[in-house]
Amino acid sequence: MRIAAISELLNTENKKIESAKKIDGASKSKTVPPDKTEFSSGAQRLNSTKAEMDIVNSKIAGEPDVRPEKIAEVKEKIQNGYYNSDDFNDKLATKLLDDFGIKQTS
Numbered sequence: 863m864r865i866a867a868i869s870e871l872l873n874t875e876n877k878k879i880e881s882a883k884k885i886d887g888a889s890k891s892k893t894v895p896p897d898k899t900e901f902s903s904g905a906q907r908l909n910s911t912k913a914e915m916d917i918v919n920s921k922i923a924g925e926p927d928v929r930p931e932k933i934a935e936v937k938e939k940i941q942n943g944y945y946n947s948d949d950f951n952d953k954l955a956t957k958l959l960d961d962f963g964i965k966q967t968s
Contacts, residue, residue, distance in 0.1 A: 944950055
């Protein structure tokens with residue numbers, strides 16, 4: 863029966879050693895530096911662009927959807943036949959060529 867007593871003593875001593883190792887390991891643990899966040903210059907530019915877009919959107923929201931002066935101008939041009947004139951067709955053709963990047967030859 864003496865073996866059981868020795869085994870019990872060994873177990874107790876092993877537990878003490880493991881406990882001491884845990885305490886020693888915890889005291890030696892490294893201190894963790896605080897978290898840091900850095901934004902790239904692209905992200906910073908994107909943020910300022912969004913702020914500018916918000917300003918533009920708020921200005922646009924304040925404008926009326928229908929501009930009566932433009933409607934009156936277009937109605938007058940339709941009645942006068944402006945959109946059927948050679949002058950208008952030339953301007954339209956030039957604009958389309960420019961928009962598609964086609965160089966004009968004279």
